[in-house]
Amino acid sequence: MTISDTFQQAFLSIRSQILRAALIVLAMSIGIASVTILTTLGESARRYIVNEFQSLGTNLVIVLPGRTETTGGQPPLFGETPRDLTLDDANALLKSRYVAAIAPINVGSAPVSSLGLERETTILGSTASLRRVRHLKMAEGRFLPDIESDKSLPVCVIGQTIKREIFAKQKALGQWMRINDRRFRVIGVLASEGESIGVDFDEIVVIPVASAQALFNTESLFRILVEAKSKSAMYKAVGDIGKIIEIRHEGEEDITIITQDSVIGAFDEILTALTLTVASIAAISLAVAGVLVMNVMLVSVAQRTSEIGLLKALGASESQLIGLFLAEAAILCLAGAVIGMLVGQFVVSVLQIIYPEFPLLIPGWALMAALLVSLTTGLIFGVFPARKAARLDAVLALAKH
């Protein structure tokens, strides 16, 4: 019996039991659709978060003042407060040959105003390198000039929202803007990038770091962004940064260094685990579909007892009968898988229309896995009824009429 004949006979027998076949296909397709949709959501969330972190910069290392760690010993009742990170600390990091660029950052909140329009916003003090390190794009004008970082200069770069709200109906570029009680000239407007993990660059005003220090009357930096020369240099840079700061801080390594990689890695792991968990839960519905396949196949075997006896009398071997019933299960499961994937694709497309800013993509591995799982389920749950059919006593099966 050729394979194509086996499948054709299986198909003919499915066609004669349309309702039953439809039920199996329905159950299987629900399972496949839910696995597809849920893995797509999980996988897309993972991709989204990882992309966000990747867009923060390239080979980025973030240096924070203070050290977060669990050490033994006394609670820090008498411990000293961590030393501040200063501009000199930041500039000292350039001594490492693995560091390509640094951007010291100082953050504060202050009222900004121009021609009677005023609002409170976040002021970011930094240097020209910030643009390179954070991959910022300009809409108009230019970014901060490349000057000594300890020189203050009354210029600022503003985000799109600030531009819209403070310079409602006029050109912002070249205008004076008041921050607290100081005046800054607007030399550039940032291109809108949307929300980027925590910081909304649309609502920000960037000024030279020395000016920010003066504005907020503080020497200490919020953090230092460091761009390493390459991915492999990133870990060497981390070691260098630690050593440089340790020397400068009297032998105390009182900073926290985060690499972009480790953050991405952590999120990647968490979200992958989440995706797999959700997919496994959805896979339960596949197992249920499998049980249904078995049930329906058992009924089918029982109803076709005399036909099975006849096939045996005509010279069908046990393996041919098993093949016939497994082919039936396989066709039904594959049909279910294909319909399920189409339904999944449809739901994902609808979700994409509802949430256009969230990039949804059905992962190829999920489709392959869904197909494989449904086929395996069908075959595993089909084996028992098929063997039962093949082992029927031909004489008894023929006698039953």
Added chain:
Amino acid sequence: MIQLNNIYRDFQVGDQTVQALNNINLTINQGEYISVMGPSGSGKSTLLNIIALLDHPTSGQYLFNNQDVTKLDDNALAKIRRENIGFVFQFFHLIPRLTAAENIEMPMILAGINRRQRQQRVKQAVASVGLSDRASHLPEQLSGGQRQRVAIARATIMRPGILLADEPTGNLDSHSGIEIIELLEALNKSGMLLIIITHDHHLGKRAQRRIHIIDGKIAPEK
């Protein structure tokens, strides 16, 4: 062609053992026309099933074309059935979802014969039983006599040496019954070994060789 030596077949019914066949010794040659008669429960069908390799004797030796078939595995038995034995049943046993032509084609599908050859042979077979105009009908659209003719075409499509018929007219009116018997006898004349199980003495008498089975034993042949 067929040689049964000391064949026993026991069935377990509750705690009791029923001897359906009790020391059967039988030799059947190619081309014979044999009727098997006997009362209900005498063991005729069991004998037919054993000859057809559908049932295994409890003990004894069965030589099929001089080959001991009692020890063959399922695949080998299926192959012998497929190539050597045609079956005609009282209740026709056509597959209801398949057309007459597709039913006739089935043994060739199981034998793995290619599609073109199958179609050609089905066409001839349908013509030889006079059903050319009914080939694409489903069994439920055919009369009893027509159904049995489809069954005969199916049983002979593999050109087997043996044709076994279990009460082939039992479910037919006398007119169709005669037609079917004549068809079977024509096949026998072309060289096929024909074994018919029947209740009907008139039918039984048409065979050259008559075997009477009573209580699982062959009565002496007359």
